[in-house]
Amino acid sequence: MPVITSLHLEKFQESDRRLTPQRQAVLKAFMELSREHPTAETIYHAARRYCPTVGRATVYRTLDLFTQMGIIVKAPTLNGSARYEMNRxxxxxxxxxxxxxxxxxxxxxxxxxxxxxxxxxxxxxxxxxxxxxxxxxxx
Ligand SMILES: [Zn+2]
Ligand SMILES: [Zn+2]
The missing domain is CATH 3.30.1490.190 (Ferric-uptake regulator, C-terminal dimerisarion domain)
Incomplete structure (x- = not known):
């Protein structure tokens, strides 16, 4: 199971944001799938394995938040569909x-x-x- 790194925890402390169980689930889903450049929908399904109560709208909002915080970035695609990866x-x-x-x-x-x-x-x-x-x- 992916472990959240201190680097990510620091990003949350710096920006005064809480790492809620839902956000943790999205972060773990990314650590698992980043190399595959997942879509938001793929992340949503993976995040539910870590936090079964997380909703689709919450996952999409969390993706926007993580993008603003520089934790994830958009990956290029052929048809312009949104795919993401960890910012590394x-x-x-x-x-x-x-x-x-x-x-x-x-x-x-x-x-x-x-x-x-x-x-x-x-x-x-x-x-x-x-x-x-x-x-x-x-x-
Ligand atoms: Zn990449
Ligand atoms: Zn091919």
Missing amino acids: SPHSHFVCLKCGRTYEFQRTQEPLGKYTNEEGFEVLSTSTIFFGYCPACRE
Whole structure:
């Protein structure tokens, strides 16, 4: 079962928000499914396993709250539907044009972390999206 980290607890303390059982359930659902870039609906069903009384409206409100707090971010998709993931170390995404899945995609050349370019733009994170065909769809 996923364990809520002290980093997340700090975010709640800083912002003076309560980590209610419903919010804990949504957070745990994310820790379980983040790599799959779940939809709100997927998160709702997973959250009910941790807190059977949590309602759909509460889950959707919690997703908005977590996004505002920087705990989760929206992941890119082919058709613009909302998918989410934990806000963690920068990584690129690969979106398959055939099956529409969003994959994690590692590319080593990308500068990691914070840097300032020659023109004075300070970069905190990068997000590159690659489009093409995933290994399963290429067969
Ligand atoms: Zn595919
Ligand atoms: Zn991702």
